Amino acid sequence: MSSGDRIAPAAALAAALSETAGAIESLLDLLLRAEPEGGEIHRPARLLAAMRHGSLGGGKRLRPFLVVETARLFGVPAAQALRAGAAVECAHCYSLIHDDLPAMDDDDTRRGRPTVHRAFDEATAILAGDGLLTLAFDVIADPRTHADGETRAAIVLLLARSLGLGGMVGGQMLDLAAEGRFPEDGGSGRLGEFEILRLQAMKTGALLAGSVAIGARLGQADPARTAALERYGKALGAAFQVADDILDVEASPEQMGKATAKDGARGKATLVAALGLEAAKRERDRLSGEAIAALDLFGPEAALLRAAALFTAQRKS
Template sequence: MSSGYDDALPLRLARNAEAVEALLDNLLALDVAAGEIARPERLLAAMRHGALGGGKRLRPFLTVEAARLFSASEAQALRAGTAVELLHCYSLVHDDLPSMDDDDTRRGRPTVHKAFDEATAILAGDALLTLAFEVMADPATHASGQVRAALVLCLARASGLGGMVGGQMFDLAAEGRFEPAPRALSESEIRRLQAMKTGALLRASVEIGALLGGADAAALDALRRYGRAVGAAFQVADDILDVEATPEELGKATAKDADKGKATLVSALGLDAAKRERDRLRDEAIAALDGFGEEAGMLREAARFAAARRS
């Protein structure tokens, strides 16, 4: 069966992931950075466990490819994308905690709280989060303080109260954490939750690349539309994989959503309708790039990948 995306994409993804991995390895070295006093070895080891050796690195890929549309510095785009990835890794470390999703495995190996302990995992997540903003605010990411401020603002809004963290709170509430029993969410409430918990950071990954490249208002709007649709398609695909994929394919436990009563579009629409919605969102993302010509080819393939992935 066809993967649904061009064969050139895996190679570009792999090259980008390798570059992100190298930069993460450098940022998480034992050497004390300027302005620091010391780096606790156990904390650093937990941060490295949570951040290194992981996944396709889709978020920094989106940042780099969006920045490429405006001929932005690839080295600077890689730094900005790696900042987004650090924030994403923090969110995974905290999501896996016993008080959150209580997961034992992530990417085929023990989660940070299992490999170390819960307190260390909390601190590792905190440190990854803080490092994300340190990298984004560093002049090495962009010479202009005004641009760096816009990047930091975009990342903060996508990841905080009105974005990822707020979406996680809605998710916990829907599970019945604060009431006697789970509450069934409407389709619109599920879409809002997912737009915040998963979609906001994926959209910001694209927007940050555009801001780094100095995109004008029209281009920025188009890329925001692309990012919103890709983020939504990615989450619906994730919901479908939780039903259809094996733990070996995903590198983590499956069938968790139904077991925990989580609100998903699969539960709201049914599996077949959720697949149609995933494909509709993929097409919406691709259509948003109509004004960019062939230069946006990899972003189009990334949308197809987000919908067709098996892990």
């Protein structure tokens, strides 16, 4: 059987993404209900509305899909995998809310709707992001996500390392520095290919790779399978960001649901800027192929994960 025969058809992937997105939407709706959880005092209505605005009603839900589909390889109950996926999505949505703020990328639209700071205000948006990030760890720490405390602690660590100083937040700082915002730190802000790849591996790739790692940890994957999934997650995360850079050049705001053509105007560090558009496309496709090849150990059971890597390279939004 060729590797191509083990990649699920696009229609099958679309159906699986839609099913997971629907399940995650329902779970987030439940997690963000007005009634306080045990130990909570009160849920302010405006804050709750902003958190719901920033997390419900849109998005491909690729990160929770990666959690759920990776966990499925090891027979993890769907309810556990969905809770872990919902936690990852809360963390992702927090990052989008903060990324859109005037002090960061200053975006007015996200997923075809006003960004949270436009729909509410900046202070509420900051708190909504804080609330979603905290909720992510709340969900993981809950025994309903996994009965074993050691497993929950391991997932907390994976998520924290994906998001923090050496992951997404650190990558965001490198991105701001690459725009030349901090001349007092020295340097022109211009980055070479190595520095761009490192920045993107942190800012975008870390949480995508972390989503795969969380699914593997839920499933108690053995070292060989864990290593294969780590290779897959890192390559997929890198391909996703290169594809995003390309879409910023080629896609319309209507396709993306947000403003485009902003990277070049701001002098952002991208592989398109460093290598040129055609070379960036070749690198995107190479990384997608690397991700697909990393799953050889899993046979046809990983067909949807292979299709996700192909989708990452070919997506139009």
